[in-house]
Structure formats: structure tokens, C-alpha cells
Amino acid sequence: MTIKRLAFEPxxxxxxETLGIDHRSVTSDLGFKxxxxxxxxxxxxxxAKGATGDDLLGLRIGKKVxxxxxxxxxxxxxxxxxPRHVLQTSIKYMRIFQSHPPNAATLSTGQSNVVFEYKHPIRLKGFTNFVPDLFFASNLQTLSQLGADLAEVRxxxxxxxxxxxxxxxxxxxxxxFKASRNRLIMPQAAIDAPLSGTFSTYSRAHGRLAENVLASIASEEGLPDRVAEILSLARDQSLRASEVAAALNVSERSLRRRLSRMGWSFTALLAELRTELSRAYLLEMPVRDVAELLGYCDASTFRRAFRRWTGITPDSYLREALPDNSRRRQRAI
Incomplete structure (x- = not known):
């Protein structure tokens, strides 16, 4: 299962739409998709912030989901x-809401309170409070809908x-406001109070379903890295997309489609890998050897490709990277 959009988006x-604002200039744009x-x-x-001027949009959307x-x-x-298990589940699947870092939210227990902290909030330029507001409002909404006691929560x-x-x-x-951290504080007695969950009998089955979703996300998000790894292990990084797809046990069409959903293409990944490798190789060996390693028929073809990737020639790169003239001349041969 691939999650293409967060539940907050619709x-x-x-x-x-309720406000009569036409969003199609954004949602119908190919780049957005x-x-x-x-x-x-x-x-x-x-x-939405530009169209409404609403500083509390994150709260309103979080409460509506x-x-x-x-x-x-x-x-x-x-x-x-x-409620403790609710917040632990929220942290466990935080990667769906926010990919990095892995410890974006934490739950810690003190003498009498439990602290649910958003340690690494996303700050959108021009709307810095949207994501933190959305995060806390949606978690509070979930707790409220499940019947948690929020009377002493702050x-x-x-x-x-x-x-x-x-x-x-x-x-x-x-x-x-203007505290040192972003956190929800709950009395320990309230956070450990039983919830009258209708589905508690099926908790293990539901947990497995959720694990499957997270596993599929991890697999999908790691796809560019897996492609790059396979390419980097090839002697000259000249594998075709069909060969990489076979190594991943998927069809070439499926590979290209999945990469496209993530904003990548096989060609772009290959170019990025070759750029990174060429920069490293140029510091250690002559240009002609780098060209051969990367699968180019001659140094001239590689030089043109390097300039296309980076905007500069290998010689210019070496001048910047190797101040020592003798070492630079040796590498440029």
C-alpha cells in the first residue's frame, strides 16, 4: 500500500471549497501531482494561507480530520x-506524517506528568506554525474522539x-506561548486511564495492518537508494533500467512508475550517482581513468557530461578542490 497523500489534504x-476558494491552480498542476x-x-x-490569511488553519484542519x-x-x-498507547502509536507511525528525523516526536514520563514533545517541527517558510498546530490539534482530536480525559492537559x-x-x-x-519547547503535558493518571475502545479485541490484527503500511512506505521511500546501490555496484554504472528492475524483482515499467511518483527518473538517478562518483574519482585518478570507470568511450565525452551535470569542467572542479598545482595537473591528464 502506498500512501500518496496525507489524510489532511482532502x-x-x-x-x-467551503470558503468558495478555487484550489485548482495548485491541485491540478502537474508539479503538485x-x-x-x-x-x-x-x-x-x-x-491556503495566502488565500485565506488564516493563521489558525493548522488547528482548524487538525480538528476536522x-x-x-x-x-x-x-x-x-x-x-x-x-491515551499513552495512542500517543505511542502516533510516534511509531510519525514517519508517515514527517519523514525525518526519526525522533521528531517523543513521549517521556516524569513524577506526575507525561510529556508528548514535538522535538523537530517542520517550519514552512511563510507559515511556520502550520505543521506544529496540525500535529497537536490532530493528536488532541484523536484523544478526544476516543474519550480521553483532557481536563488537565496543557x-x-x-x-x-x-x-x-x-x-x-x-x-x-x-x-x-513562547515556551522553550513544543509539548503536550498530561497528568500520568489521565494518560494511563483505560479507554473504552470498541476495537481493543482486534488490536493485534490492526497492529499488523499498520505495520504492513509502514513497511510498504519504508520500501517505497528507500527505492531511489536501492537503485543507486545497484548502479554503484556495477563496474561502470552503465546498467540499463531493465537490468536494475530485474535485480529488484520488478518490471521496468513498475520501476519507472514508482520512481516517477517520488519525483525521480532512472536517468536522473544515474546522472546524480555518476556526478557524485566522478567528483570523488577525480580527486584520486586521471580524467581518462574516471571516464572508463563510468562507462564513457573516451575522456572528451566524459568531460562534456561532467560539465552538463555540474556546470563546470573537470579541470575547473580540480582547480577548486586541489589547490596544489602539481596534484591538479596529474589528475587532469
Whole structure:
């Protein structure tokens, strides 16, 4: 299963349509369709901010996403026996919402409170609070829908919105602004209180479904690296797409389609790999040897390719990389 868009995207689209705002200049654009799931949401959010001027858009969208909007992952959350398990599940599958870094969100336990911290928030240029607001609002919405006690829950943010009163009214819990961290603080008794989950009996099955989704995402997102690895192991990096596809046990058509969904092409990957390798090789061996290693018939053809990739000639690259004239002359031969 490949997740092409986050559950927030259709909710944001519907929100714009409710306001009478035409989003097709963005959503119908070919470039938008080629973006990954996070890139699509961010692009649409920036458009929505410009169209509405709404600083609280992240909160509004996060609160509107129903708990069943996340497919198999929804069942894993709905099967959670306590709020602690809900937040642990959210952290476990954080990669779907935010690819990097792996520890973007954490859950820690103190003497009387449990802290759910967004340690590495995404800050969109021009709309810095959108992603953190979306993150906390959607998690609070999930907890609320599952019947968690939020009476003593509070939020700390390292930023402050233009309209603090409106923010507090929208989020519905006490908020401290311009704090040192971005975190949700819950009493330990509340976070470990049982939830009346309808699906708790099936929690293991739902957990397996969610694991399958995460595994497929990891496989899909690692595809460019796997292609690059196969190419780099070839003696001259001249493998055809069909040969790489065979090594991956997929058809060439499937390989090209999956790469395209991620904004890549086989040709672009090959060019990037050759660029990286050529830069490294040029520091260690003459140009003619680099050309042979990379599968070029002669040094002149390689020189033209290197200039096409980097905008400079191998000689210019060596002048910048090797200040020592004697070493530079030796490598340029």
C-alpha cells in the first residue's frame, strides 16, 4: 500500500471549497501531482494561507480530520487501550506524517506528568506554525474522539500567534506561548486511564495492518537508494533500467512508475550517482581513468557530461578542490 497523500489534504481541500476558494491552480498542476505526500500538503497549506490569511488553519484542519481517515492506521489507534498507547502509536507511525528525523516526536514520563514533545517541527517558510498546530490539534482530536480525559492537559509552544485569545479558544486547552519547547503535558493518571475502545479485541490484527503500511512506505521511500546501490555496484554504472528492475524483482515499467511518483527518473538517478562518483574519482585518478570507470568511450565525452551535470569542467572542479598545482595537473591528464 502506498500512501500518496496525507489524510489532511482532502480535508484542507474541502475547507477551501467551503470558503468558495478555487484550489485548482495548485491541485491540478502537474508539479503538485508529482510531489510526495508531505510536499503536497505543504504546498497546499501555503496556498491556503495566502488565500485565506488564516493563521489558525493548522488547528482548524487538525480538528476536522476524523479518526477513521487514516486507513489501517486508524484501527491501530482505535485499538489502543490507553491515551499513552495512542500517543505511542502516533510516534511509531510519525514517519508517515514527517519523514525525518526519526525522533521528531517523543513521549517521556516524569513524577506526575507525561510529556508528548514535538522535538523537530517542520517550519514552512511563510507559515511556520502550520505543521506544529496540525500535529497537536490532530493528536488532541484523536484523544478526544476516543474519550480521553483532557481536563488537565496543557500545551506549551515556542511561538505565539498574532491572536492569542483566538488560538486558545480554537485549541480548547490551556496554552503557554513562547515556551522553550513544543509539548503536550498530561497528568500520568489521565494518560494511563483505560479507554473504552470498541476495537481493543482486534488490536493485534490492526497492529499488523499498520505495520504492513509502514513497511510498504519504508520500501517505497528507500527505492531511489536501492537503485543507486545497484548502479554503484556495477563496474561502470552503465546498467540499463531493465537490468536494475530485474535485480529488484520488478518490471521496468513498475520501476519507472514508482520512481516517477517520488519525483525521480532512472536517468536522473544515474546522472546524480555518476556526478557524485566522478567528483570523488577525480580527486584520486586521471580524467581518462574516471571516464572508463563510468562507462564513457573516451575522456572528451566524459568531460562534456561532467560539465552538463555540474556546470563546470573537470579541470575547473580540480582547480577548486586541489589547490596544489602539481596534484591538479596529474589528475587532469
Amino acid at each position: 480535508v484542507l481541500v474541502k475547507h477551501l 508529482k510531489l510526495d505526500r508531505q510536499g503536497r500538503l505543504y504546498r497546499l497549506a501555503l496556498f 476524523p479518526i477513521n481517515a487514516f486507513g489501517p492506521l486508524s484501527y491501530a489507534v482505535m485499538s489502543a487501550p490507553t 500545551l506549551e509552544l515556542d511561538y505565539a500567534p498574532p491572536d492569542i485569545a483566538a488560538y486558545r479558544a480554537e485549541i480548547g486547552i490551556p496554552v503557554t
